[in-house]
Amino acid sequence: MPHPPAILAAEQISHVYTGPSGDVPALDHVSLGLSRESFVCLVGPSGCGKSTLLRILAGLLRPTAGRALLEGQPITRAQRRIGIIFQKSNLMPWRTVYSNLSLPLELAGVPVEEQARRTLAMLELTGLQNFAEAYPAELSGGMAQRVAIGRALIHDPEVLLLDEPFGALDALTREQMSEELLHIWARARKTVLMVTHSIPEAVLLADRVLVMSPRPGRIIADIEIPLLRPRSLDLLHRSDFVALTERLRRSIRAG
Amino acid sequence: MDHSAATGKQRRQTAAPELPTGRLHTSVALRAVEPRTTWWHWLLAPALGTILIVGWEALARSGLYADFIIPAPTTVAARWWAIASDGSLLRHAAVTLREVLTGLLIGVAAAFWLGYGIARSRLVAYTLTPYLVALQAVPIVAVAPLLIIWFGAGIASKVIICALLVFFPMLINTVLGMRSIPTDLRDLMESLEATPRQTFLYLELPAALPIVLSGLKVSATLAVIGAVVGEFVSASAGLGYLINFGRGIYDTPLVIAAVLTLTALALTLYGLTVLLERLLLGWQQAGHK
Ligand SMILES: Nc1ncnc2c1ncn2[C@@H]1O[C@H](COP(=O)(O)OP(=O)(O)OP(=O)(O)O)[C@@H](O)[C@H]1O
Numbered sequence: 358m359p360h361p362p363a364i365l366a367a368e369q370i371s372h373v374y375t376g377p378s379g380d381v382p383a384l385d386h387v388s389l390g391l392s393r394e395s396f397v398c399l400v401g402p403s404g405c406g407k408s409t410l411l412r413i414l415a416g417l418l419r420p421t422a423g424r425a426l427l428e429g430q431p432i433t434r435a436q437r438r439i440g441i442i443f444q445k446s447n448l449m450p451w452r453t454v455y456s457n458l459s460l461p462l463e464l465a466g467v468p469v470e471e472q473a474r475r476t477l478a479m480l481e482l483t484g485l486q487n488f489a490e491a492y493p494a495e496l497s498g499g500m501a502q503r504v505a506i507g508r509a510l511i512h513d514p515e516v517l518l519l520d521e522p523f524g525a526l527d528a529l530t531r532e533q534m535s536e537e538l539l540h541i542w543a544r545a546r547k548t549v550l551m552v553t554h555s556i557p558e559a560v561l562l563a564d565r566v567l568v569m570s571p572r573p574g575r576i577i578a579d580i581e582i583p584l585l586r587p588r589s590l591d592l593l594h595r596s597d598f599v600a601l602t603e604r605l606r607r608s609i610r611a612g
Numbered sequence: 613m614d615h616s617a618a619t620g621k622q623r624r625q626t627a628a629p630e631l632p633t634g635r636l637h638t639s640v641a642l643r644a645v646e647p648r649t650t651w652w653h654w655l656l657a658p659a660l661g662t663i664l665i666v667g668w669e670a671l672a673r674s675g676l677y678a679d680f681i682i683p684a685p686t687t688v689a690a691r692w693w694a695i696a697s698d699g700s701l702l703r704h705a706a707v708t709l710r711e712v713l714t715g716l717l718i719g720v721a722a723a724f725w726l727g728y729g730i731a732r733s734r735l736v737a738y739t740l741t742p743y744l745v746a747l748q749a750v751p752i753v754a755v756a757p758l759l760i761i762w763f764g765a766g767i768a769s770k771v772i773i774c775a776l777l778v779f780f781p782m783l784i785n786t787v788l789g790m791r792s793i794p795t796d797l798r799d800l801m802e803s804l805e806a807t808p809r810q811t812f813l814y815l816e817l818p819a820a821l822p823i824v825l826s827g828l829k830v831s832a833t834l835a836v837i838g839a840v841v842g843e844f845v846s847a848s849a850g851l852g853y854l855i856n857f858g859r860g861i862y863d864t865p866l867v868i869a870a871v872l873t874l875t876a877l878a879l880t881l882y883g884l885t886v887l888l889e890r891l892l893l894g895w896q897q898a899g900h901k
C-alpha cells in the first residue's frame with residue numbers, strides 16, 4: 358500500500374458465513390491500511406460486508422482467511438485499544454447517561470475520583486451536562502448516539518470504528534451530528550474508520566473514502582478528499598465539494 | 613375515551629414481559645380499561661364487599677343451612693381471633709411460611725443457575741433440555757405423596773415440593789431473560805475486555821432482571837400452593853394441616869379462618885415481589901412518565 362505505516366490494517370481478509378441456507382461469501386480479499394489520526398470512511402451497497410469487515414477489525418469476528426493487524430500485531434480478540442460504535446446507540450437502559458459514559462472506566466478499574474473527573478469532562482464534550490441523570494429511554498436518538506460516542510471515547514482508544522452511527526437519525530440531526538463529530542475528532546485526534554451510506558457525509562468527514570463492491574465485498578476505489586480542515590457544513594454548497602461527491606457517486610456506480 | 617385508551621396502552625408497555633402462567637396479573641389486565649376516576653369510584657369495591665359480607669351473615673343467620681356448612685362471618689372472625697390470641701395460628705403460619713420461603717429460595721436459586729448455564733452453554737442445553745421438558749410434564753402435586761415417603765412428614769418434603777413447583781417458571785424466565793440480551797451489548801462488553809464476572813454483574817444480571825423478577829412474582833404464589841399441598845398429604849403443623857384438621861372435625865369456621873390467613877400470606881409475598889420490582893427496576897419507568 359502506498360500509505361504511511363498503518364496503525365490498523367487488513368491483509369487479504371476474506372470471510373464466508375456458513376449458515377443453514379448455505380455459504381455466504383461476505384468479503385473477498387480486502388486489504389486496507391489506516392494511517393495514524395486519519396479519518397477514513399467506508400461506503401458500499403447494502404449487504405456488501407461493511408459491518409462484517411468492522412467486526413473483524415474490532416476483533417469480534419475471526420475472518421475465514423487473511424488477518425487484521427493493530428500496529429503490525431495480529432488482532433486475535435477484541436481489545437480496549439479499539440473502540441466501536443454501533444448503528445443503534447446500544448446503551449444500557451438501566452444505567453443513566455452518566456453511568457453509561459463511565460462504564461468503560463468502571464470495567465477497567467479506573468480509580469473512582471478519576472472516573473468522575475473524566476465522566477464529567479465527557480458530559481461536557483458531548484454537550485450532555487443537563488442529562489447526566491437521565492435514562493436512555495428519556496433521550497432523543499441524536500442524544501443517545503452522542504452518549505454512545507462519548508462512551509467510546511472516554512477510555513481513550515487509539516482507533517475508533519463506527520458502523521453507520523447516524524443511520525437511525527433524520528437528515529437534519531444527522532448533519533448536525535456529523536459536524537459535532539468533526540469538532541470532537543478535532544479535539545481528541547483518533548484514527549477513525551466509519552461506515553456510512555451518505556456520500557456527502559463521507560466527503561465532509563473523511564481524509565479518504567474507500568468504496569466497496571457489492572457482495573462479496575472488495576475495495577474498488579480509494580479516493581482522497583483534499584478539502585482543508587477545519588471543515589463545516591458550509592462546505593456542502595461549494596463546487597469542489599459537489600465535484601467530489603459526484604466523483605464518489607460515479608465510482609460507487611462503477612462497482 | 614381516547615384518554616383511557618392511551619393510558620391503557622402505556623400501562624401495557626411499561627409492564628415487564630410476562631409468561632401466561634401469571635394468575636394474579638388479572639388485576640393488571642382488568643385495570644387496563646380503567647375509566648376516569650373520581651373519589652366515589654374508590655368506594656365501589658368496598659361497598660360491594662360490605663354488601664356481600666352482610667348478605668353472607670344474613671344467609672348464615674336465616675337458619676336455612678347448618679352452622680357447620682355456612683358459618684356466619686362473625687363466627688369465623690371469632691374463631692380466627694381465638695386461634696390468633698392463643699398463639700396457635702402464628703405457630704402454624706410460621707411453619708408454612710418457613711416451608712414457602714425455604715422452598716422458594718432453593719427453587720429460585722437452582723432454576724436461576726441452571727437457566728444461566730442453559731442460556732450460556734450449548735453443551736448444558738443439549739444435555740439437560742430433554743429431561744427438563746419431560747420433568748415439566750410431571751404433575752408435581754401428584755408426586756407429593758412420593759416425596760413424603762422419601763423425605764418424611766416434616767418440613768423437608770414440603771420444601772422440596774415448593775422448590776419443584778417454583779423451578780420451571782423460574783427456569784424458563786431465566787433462559788428467556790438471558791437470551792433477550794442484545795448481541796451488540798455483548799460485543800460492547802467484549803470490546804471493553806470485560807471479564808466473565810464483569811459481564812455477569814454489569815450486563816447479564818441487570819438485563820435479565822425484569823424477566824427474572826416477573827418469574828419470581830409467579831413463583832411466590834406457586835410456592836404457597838406447594839406448601840399447602842404437602843401439608844394436605846401428611847403433616848403435623850402448618851396452615852394446610854390446620855385446614856385438614858378443621859375439615860376432619862367439621863370445624864368449618866377454623867377451615868375458613870385458615871384459608872383466609874393463607875390468602876393473606878400469599879398476597880403479602882406477592883406484594884413483596886412487586887415492591888422488589890419497583891425498587892430494582894425504577895429505570896423502566898423512565899421515558900413513560
Ligand atoms: N451472522 C451472519 N450469518 C450469515 N450471514 C450473515 C451474517 N451476518 C451477515 N451476513 C451476510 O453477509 C453479508 C454482509 O453482511 P454485512 O452486515 O457485513 O453487510 P453490510 O455491508 O454491513 O450491510 P448494511 O449496509 O445493510 O449494513 C450479507 O449478505 C449478510 O446477509
Ligand SMILES: [Mg+2]
Nearest residue numbers: 407408409520
Ligand atoms: Mg451493516
